[in-house]
Amino acid sequence: MxxxxxxxxxxxxxxxxxxxxxxxxxxxxxxxxxxYIASDRNPTAIIGPGTTKLGVQPSPVVAAFSSRGPNPITPAILKPDIIAPGVNILAGWTGAVGPTGLDSDQRHVNFNIISGTSMSCPHVSGLAALLKAAHPEWSPAAIKSALMTTAYTAYKSGQKVEDVATGRPAAPFDYGAGHVDPVAALDPGLVYDSTIDDYLGFLCALNYTPNQIKSTTHRDFTCQKSKKYTLGDFNYPSFSVPLETALGKGAASVSSTIKYTRTLTNVGAPATYKVSLYSQTQAVKMLVEPSTLTFGAQYEKKSYTVTFTTSSMPSGTTSFAHLEWSDGKHSVRSPIAFSWT
Incomplete structure (x- = not known):
């Protein structure tokens, strides 16, 4: 077959x-x-010996079946977060079922080749455990940030990671922050940390009721009516900016200003970081204030604000950018996605 x-x-x-x-x-x-089959009355084929190929390029690529963004539930949070090895992974296999998983498959094997989230998730989970062993004081959010901000989106040649489904360069809606880099994640320089209170504030920004919050978190919490909760200020390692678009033909262009605030925690030596911005679109102007952050001690925190000044674009338009803090040794990179709806 x-x-x-x-x-x-x-x-x-x-x-x-x-x-x-x-x-x-x-x-x-x-x-x-x-x-060939349609053009030859007697088509033939030859089965040759199996071979192993090393150094296949390009590699890695985004799997065709990989889940893609944008986030349909909470557009202000960029998804996916990150990608990891998940295609044709050789690993141990239970003898309770055959390699196909079908009831009719009575074969028993000790190893199998599987693809999907069930393979990439163990890779990321193992790396999270590795980071926790190296940095036991880090929170889950800090570990997630380290994995995301040190991920890569281009090959050593400089070419962008490829989407195998299209053969074209992939984008943040395909790979999130990029492909995980275990070595770089051990020393990220800065992290976007979050506490339980940050996540409670996130639920408040979604207008959760006290009952909904309790069913989600198993704790009593009531959002403060005097406090302004915004999804854009959730201390996430990436940015997603839902934007308005002009309505109808000849509609006037809509310009708007959106501000997101983030807080960085220094997990390395004292250093001064400068910000760089890279964008694919001229429809969004970005300003980071302050543009330089100086950390004098480990675990010191510094905040910054990104102001997005946008012009209207046709509905369904998407574009991408990224923001990077660097001290010359570390590169703390955050993807930015723009979506006009």
Whole structure:
């Protein structure tokens, strides 16, 4: 049996277990096979010996089946957060079920090749445990921040990480902050830390009632009526900016100003960090204040504000940018996503 990809999965090849002898091919090869079969009265094929290829490039790539943004529930929070190895991962396998997981599959194996979130999640979970062992005083939010702000989005050649589904460069709605980098995450320089109170404030910004908060957190908490809660000020390592758009043909352009505040915690040596901004669009002007942060001690905290001045764009338009704090040794990078609705 030959399984050929459609344009949805492009050249993605996933090593699924089958009950029948099977071969999986990408869309281009599949199209060529179909053309050959249709043009030859006696099509033939040869099965050659299996080989192992090393140094396959480009690598890594965003899997075709990987979940994508934007966040449909809370647009002000960028999703996904990060990507990690999750395609064709060889790992131990229970003998309770066959490699396909089907009731009819009576085979028993000690190892299997699986793809999906069930494989990338263990990688990230293991890295979180590694960071916790190296920095036992770090909170879960600090660990998450370290993994996100040190992730990479380009290959050593400088080319952007590829989306295998399209063959084009991927973007934050595909990979979030990027592909995890374990070594860099051990020494991120700065982290975006969050406490339980920050998450309670996040629920308040979503207009949760005391009963809804209790059902979620198992604690009694009432949002303060005198306090202004905003999703944009949730101390997340990434930025997502939902924007308004002009309504109807000939509608006047809508300009608006949005401010997000973030707090950084120094987890390295005393240093001075300067900010850099990179953007794909001229429709959004960005200003960071202050543009320099000086930390004199470990675990010192400093806050900054990003002001986004935007122009209206057609509904459905998306664009991306990123913000980076650097002391010359560390690069603390945050993706920024703009969505006009």
């Amino acid at each position: 030959i399984l050929s990809n459609t344009d949805t999965y492009g050249e993605e090849l996933v090593a699924d277990a089958h009950l029948l002898p099977s071969a999986a091919v990408g869309q281009k090869t599949g199209d060529a096979i179909k053309k």
